[in-house]
Amino acid sequence: MRILEKAPAKINLSLDVLHKRDDGFHEVKMIMTTIDLADRVEIRELSIDRIEIISHNRFVPDDQRNLAYQAAKILKERYNIKKGVAIYITKSIPVAAGLAGGSSDAAATLRGLNRLWKLGLSLDELAELGSEIGSDVSFCVYGGTALATGRGEIIQHISPPPHCWVVLAKPTVGVSTADVYKNLNLNAVDHPDVGGMIDAINKGQYEKICGLLGNVLESVTLKMHPEVANIKDQMKRFGADAVLMSGSGPTVFGLVQYESRLHRVYNGLRGFCDQVFAVRMLGERNILD
Numbered sequence: 001m002r003i004l005e006k007a008p009a010k011i012n013l014s015l016d017v018l019h020k021r022d023d024g025f026h027e028v029k030m031i032m033t034t035i036d037l038a039d040r041v042e043i044r045e046l047s048i049d050r051i052e053i054i055s056h057n058r059f060v061p062d063d064q065r066n067l068a069y070q071a072a073k074i075l076k077e078r079y080n081i082k083k084g085v086a087i088y089i090t091k092s093i094p095v096a097a098g099l100a101g102g103s104s105d106a107a108a109t110l111r112g113l114n115r116l117w118k119l120g121l122s123l124d125e126l127a128e129l130g131s132e133i134g135s136d137v138s139f140c141v142y143g144g145t146a147l148a149t150g151r152g153e154i155i156q157h158i159s160p161p162p163h164c165w166v167v168l169a170k171p172t173v174g175v176s177t178a179d180v181y182k183n184l185n186l187n188a189v190d191h192p193d194v195g196g197m198i199d200a201i202n203k204g205q206y207e208k209i210c211g212l213l214g215n216v217l218e219s220v221t222l223k224m225h226p227e228v229a230n231i232k233d234q235m236k237r238f239g240a241d242a243v244l245m246s247g248s249g250p251t252v253f254g255l256v257q258y259e260s261r262l263h264r265v266y267n268g269l270r271g272f273c274d275q276v277f278a279v280r281m282l283g284e285r286n287i288l289d
């Protein structure tokens with residue numbers, strides 16, 4: 001038996017950090033939405049009781065460090081499954097990019113194994129298990145558009161944003177999410193208006209959404225890596241309607257309403273960055289059904 005799951009990337013339209021918690025994590029308030037850039041996760045049964053990861057990507061671990069491996073392990077242990085699986089991951093999402101690639105592979109593995117092993121778990125139950133793997137996994141279990149709070153694992157679904165194009169550019173710098181949070185100085189940031197963003201999304205107000213994009217983690221990553229600020233400037237110069245870094249970076253995304261403008265932004269950025277993508281937002285719920 002063979003199960004296929006799509007594992008789409010996310011971007012953060014708004015990302016605020018409220019305070020550091022006693023457990024070391026930060027309390028966040030952010031709007032996440034799924035985009036049409038996805039890894040492919042294929043799960044096949046094995047005759048021996050083992051978890052194998054096959055990815056053919058030198059940046060992706062093929063052992064217990066892989067978040068898809070951790071997803072399979074949690075389900076096997078929790079439900080006492082004595083069967084093995086091979087998990088084939090075909091990466092399209094750039095690695096360590098701020099696009100939740102690994103988290104989405106883990107979420108796809110949870111959904112896929114739930115089907116393969118007929119566990120009958122709800123998405124809410126899978127999201128709760130996913131939160132043990134990483135803060136972004138719960139959102140990735142559902143996809144769509146959501147307000148994420150807590151350390152990112154408390155998910156409230158909201159309306160999809162109005163249709164537009166998203167140009168993504170990933171500079172070749174490596175960013176550690178833990179380092180970015182560690183270096184965040186909350187006394188020196190402009191907090192984005194997350195409530196205003198929810199309102200603008202609910203009302204389908206594209207221009208207002210553009211004006212409200214904000215991410216407090218930019219204050220750290222842009223200082224560490226000036227090339228990220230440079231990519232932001234170039235994206236604006238080529239005509240994106242609004243530009244922001246996703247998650248802890250380093251990927252920068254630009255929103256573009258009209259296709260006529262899209263080509264100029266996309267082609268312009270290709271002169272600066274190897275990894276550039278032009279995709280759609282997939283903000284609807286149930287896109288993963």
Ligand SMILES: C[C@](O)(CO)[C@H](O)COP(=O)(O)OP(=O)(O)OC[C@H]1O[C@@H](n2ccc(N)nc2=O)[C@H](O)[C@@H]1O
Nearest residue numbers: 024025026028134135136137151152177178181247248
């Ligand atoms: C930046 C975002 O991607 C925005 O969506 C997320 O907040 C990060 O999510 P993630 O990569 O799934 O993060 P995790 O794997 O859970 O945590 C990695 C590290 O980031 C820091 N971390 C993460 C999430 C959070 N709310 N507070 C934190 O301080 C912690 O040091 C943690 O050890």
Ligand SMILES: Nc1ncnc2c1ncn2[C@@H]1O[C@H](COP(=O)(O)OP(=O)(O)OP(=O)(O)O)[C@@H](O)[C@H]1O
Nearest residue numbers: 066067095096097098099100101102103105136247
């Ligand atoms: N399935 C996976 N795909 C990619 N990287 C993985 C995977 N599993 C584990 N990793 C490890 O996780 C690290 C971060 O990769 P990932 O692509 O998930 O980052 P990210 O997009 O910045 O995540 P987030 O936006 O959730 O912070 C990689 O450097 C890699 O070593």
